[in-house]
Amino acid sequence: xxxxxxxxxxxxxxxxxxxxxxxxxxxxxxxxxxxxxxxxxxxxxxxxxxxxxxxxxxxxxxxxxxxxxxxxxxxxxxxxxxxxxxxxxxxxxxxxxxxxxxxxxxxxxxxxxxxxxxxxxxxxxxxxxxxxxxxxxxxxxxxxxxxxxxxxxxxxxxxx
Amino acid sequence: xxxxxxxxxxxxxxxxxxxxxxxxxxxxxxxxxxxxxxxxxxxxxxxxxxxxxxxxxxxxxxxxxxxxxxxxxxxxxxxxxxxxxxxxxxxxxxxxxxxxxxxxxxxxxxxxxxxxxxxxxxxxxxxxxxxxxxxxxxxxxxxxxxxxxxxxxxxxxxxxxxxxxxxxxxxxxxxxxxxxxxxxxxxxxxxxxxxxxxxxxxxxxxxxxxxxxxxxxxxxxxxxxxxxxxxxxxxxxxxxxxxxxxxxxxxxxxxxxxxxxxxxxxxxxxxxxxxxxxxxxxxxxx
Numbered sequence: 001x002x003x004x005x006x007x008x009x010x011x012x013x014x015x016x017x018x019x020x021x022x023x024x025x026x027x028x029x030x031x032x033x034x035x036x037x038x039x040x041x042x043x044x045x046x047x048x049x050x051x052x053x054x055x056x057x058x059x060x061x062x063x064x065x066x067x068x069x070x071x072x073x074x075x076x077x078x079x080x081x082x083x084x085x086x087x088x089x090x091x092x093x094x095x096x097x098x099x100x101x102x103x104x105x106x107x108x109x110x111x112x113x114x115x116x117x118x119x120x121x122x123x124x125x126x127x128x129x130x131x132x133x134x135x136x137x138x139x140x141x142x143x144x145x146x147x148x149x150x151x152x153x154x155x156x157x158x159x160x
Numbered sequence: 161x162x163x164x165x166x167x168x169x170x171x172x173x174x175x176x177x178x179x180x181x182x183x184x185x186x187x188x189x190x191x192x193x194x195x196x197x198x199x200x201x202x203x204x205x206x207x208x209x210x211x212x213x214x215x216x217x218x219x220x221x222x223x224x225x226x227x228x229x230x231x232x233x234x235x236x237x238x239x240x241x242x243x244x245x246x247x248x249x250x251x252x253x254x255x256x257x258x259x260x261x262x263x264x265x266x267x268x269x270x271x272x273x274x275x276x277x278x279x280x281x282x283x284x285x286x287x288x289x290x291x292x293x294x295x296x297x298x299x300x301x302x303x304x305x306x307x308x309x310x311x312x313x314x315x316x317x318x319x320x321x322x323x324x325x326x327x328x329x330x331x332x333x334x335x336x337x338x339x340x341x342x343x344x345x346x347x348x349x350x351x352x353x354x355x356x357x358x359x360x361x362x363x364x365x366x367x368x369x370x371x372x373x374x375x376x377x378x379x380x381x382x383x384x385x386x387x388x389x390x391x392x393x394x395x396x397x398x399x400x401x402x403x404x405x406x407x408x409x410x411x412x413x414x415x416x417x418x419x420x421x422x423x424x425x426x427x428x429x430x431x432x433x434x435x436x437x438x439x440x441x442x443x444x445x446x
Contacts (some may be wrong), residue, residue: 053243053320083247084316086323134229135331136236140324144229160323 007039007074014072015046021060022139025103028061032091035082043076044069049087051160052140089159106130106145106156120156122147132156193251193313199378200311201255202273202369205263206419207302208248209274212264213427214295215241216434220282230285233331237292240324247317265438269428270421273370276414277360279427286349289335290357293397296329298364301392302384310381333400340404355409363416365390370420 015037016029028034028048036047046065050058062079069077089108092100097107101123119128127149135158137144142155196204218238225231249260277295282288303325306318339350365386369375376385401408417423437444 050243050320052240052324053247053317054239054241055243056239082316083320084312086316086320134233135327136229136233138232140236140239144232158327 004039008037010072011039011044011069011074012037014068014074015065018061018064018068021057021064023100023103023105025099026092026096028065030093030096030099032087032093032096033061039074043078044074045078045080047080047082049082049085051087053083055140057139087160089157092157100157104154105142106154108157108159120145122150122152123154124152125150130154193254195254196251196311196313198255199375200314200382201252202375203379203383204248204252204314206273206275208245208252208263209272210278210295210299211241211248212245212434213272213274213430214278214291215239215245216430217278217280217282217291218288221288226285234288237328237331240321240328244317244321244324247313247320251313251317261438265435269423269431272421272423272427272431273419274423274427275360275363275418276416276424277357277364279418279424279430280357280360281426283353283356284349286339286346286353287357289332289339290350290353292328293332293336293400294357294361294364296325296332297393297396298361298389299325300329301389301396305384305388309383314382329396336400336404336406340406350404350406354406358409359412359414360416361393361408362413363418365393366416366419368416368419 016027016034018028018034020026020028020031020033023031031051033048033051034046035049036045038045046069048058048061048065058081062081065079066077092107100107104123106120106123120130120132121128122130122145125147127147129148130145131148132143133146133153134144136142137155141157141160143158144153145156146153215238218234218241221234222231225234245264246260249263253259253263277291280287280291300322303318303322307315307322309315309318336350339346341347367376367385367387376383397408414424
């Protein structure tokens with residue numbers, strides 16, 4: 001239906017503007033967490049997928065999605081959490097990757113999970129002379145690195 | 161199913177005048193998955209309880225780990241496990257109309273299906289690492305195989321979890337080597353931890369289920385038979401143990417029985433801490 005079609009586009013842009021509360025420069029669309037928005041006679045259904053199973057940001061994201069749709073006049077909103085197919089860092093958009101770097105987080109390599117082989121580039125000075133301090137950083141999705149060139153510590157979005 | 165023995169029906173008698181209708185379990189994410197069958201629910205509860213209890217144990221290290229990075233690492237591992245527990249218990253509860261919170265907060269000790277390994281005390285850091293090492297090398301081949309489950313919910317949880325447990329495994333491997341080959345003191349403690357923790361490994365590969373031996377016959381293609389995991393577990397731990405110059409102690413096997421709801425003395429105090437807030441303040445949201 002024409003109205004649903006127009007509504008779907010409006011609903012998608014409202015939801016796509018919701019940001020990750022942990023990394024507020026990244027929209028859930030660019031992060032690859034937003035999977036689907038469908039508008040039907042029974043309301044709006046939004047499908048999201050977590051980066052990590054225990055990601056505590058999902059509850060906040062769900063609330064923000066409902067709020068963003070309410071602001072656009074959508075009342076009956078269902079948010080569905082799906083685990084499959086499992087989120088991967090490959091779903092972070094090019095725009096998302098550059099937003100991460102500007103924010104000071106080294107983005108994951110684009111080629112999928114490659115363990116302990118590729119150098120991680122320092123988001124501050126672009127040096128490849130960096131080392132992992134800890135596998136687990138401030139959130140599940142990040143590892144803690146330090147740059148040997150500029151001496152700055154930084155987060156790296158782990159490939160998953 | 162034994163679920164109902166420890167379900168909400170008992171809540172009034174067990175916990176005074178608790179009005180469960182008042183528990184606003186926030187708006188859970190809506191699910192379109194079909195409810196689990198009783199057998200699938202039982203199996204999901206095994207896995208969910210393992211993850212929940214281990215997550216709770218690991219949470220005990222927060223602010224107490226030997227270094228800040230480790231504090232963060234153990235908390236993150238706990239959080240991953242809690243995520244697995246939530247999905248699995250939500251699914252387990254769907255068979256009996258219970259939520260993940262109902263199952264986590266309102267079952268008593270005998271209602272839990274976790275294996276004894278996961279409820280073992282944190283001990284010193286070596287004990288926690290040996291427990292992590294055993295747990296991660298059990299969970300990894302488990303989730304790897306469960307990805308092929310004919311049950312779409314279990315397969316979905318597994319596909320997600322296996323990638324996370326892979327990091328847990330790596331974390332534990334690195335610490336096993338550092339501790340076992342570190343100082344005399346770290347080696348002494350690691351040997352001691354192996355002796356204390358390893359006897360609980362055996363239970364992980366037991367197919368004994370509450371309600372009879374036919375659980376896994378009923379779950380063919382759905383569940384991963386625990387006994388089938390012994391071989392991959394041993395294949396995974398062997399190279400690390402060899403490099404760490406450790407031998408798994410064989411003198412003593414703990415009794416087990418967690419899958420039947422029989423637990424060691426460590427589970428009840430753990431649950432008391434886990435459940436106290438929800439039980440003292442029904443309806444509280446946080």
